[in-house]
Amino acid sequence: MRRLFELAATALIIIATGLFAAYAWAEDAPAGNAENGKRIFIADGCFMCHGRAGEGGAFNYPAPALAQIELPVESFQAFLREPPNDMPAYSTAVLSDQEAADIHAFLRSLPGRRPVKDIPLLNQP
Numbered sequence: 001m002r003r004l005f006e007l008a009a010t011a012l013i014i015i016a017t018g019l020f021a022a023y024a025w026a027e028d029a030p031a032g033n034a035e036n037g038k039r040i041f042i043a044d045g046c047f048m049c050h051g052r053a054g055e056g057g058a059f060n061y062p063a064p065a066l067a068q069i070e071l072p073v074e075s076f077q078a079f080l081r082e083p084p085n086d087m088p089a090y091s092t093a094v095l096s097d098q099e100a101a102d103i104h105a106f107l108r109s110l111p112g113r114r115p116v117k118d119i120p121l122l123n124q125p
């Protein structure tokens with residue numbers, strides 16, 4: 001009986017360790033380098049339509065803001081390969097998955113819009 005208990009406890013510890021490792025790995029998966037992402041965002045011209053701070057801009061119609069992007073990195077990469085409308089496509093030949101992940105990290109690091117109350121010019125009597 002005691003032996004069975006020891007065996008069950010060992011099994012539990014092994015499972016818990018495995019789950020923790022899987023969790024830690026999933027957290028690390030989309031590791032992008034924001035600094036390099038910023039460089040590519042400028043060099044590849046994303047900023048021309050989406051703004052230097054990812055604030056959005058204009059193309060044939062409004063180009064969406066990208067700061068604080070919520071698209072998961074996999075969907076972000078898929079979008080770049082085959083944008084449905086007027087945005088130019090970026091194949092893996094011109095933008096690798098790693099470079100796309102770097103841009104994604106850069107966009108996540110941008111502060112995004114500030115609330116109106118924090119902009120003094122818009123709060124004058």
Ligand code: HEC
Pocket residue numbers: 041044045046047048049050059060061062063064065066071076079080083084085086087088090095103
């Ligand atoms: C010539 C203008 C232009 C350039 C350059 C451009 N985009 Fe876009 N982008 C757009 C437009 C317009 C849309 C709106 C959706 C569409 O038309 O497909 C868009 C949509 C997106 C979206 C989807 C956002 C959402 O909320 O749905 C992402 C992500 C994106 N662009 C990333 C990028 C990245 C990264 C680059 C550079 C590698 C880039 N874009 C370069 C015009 C541009």
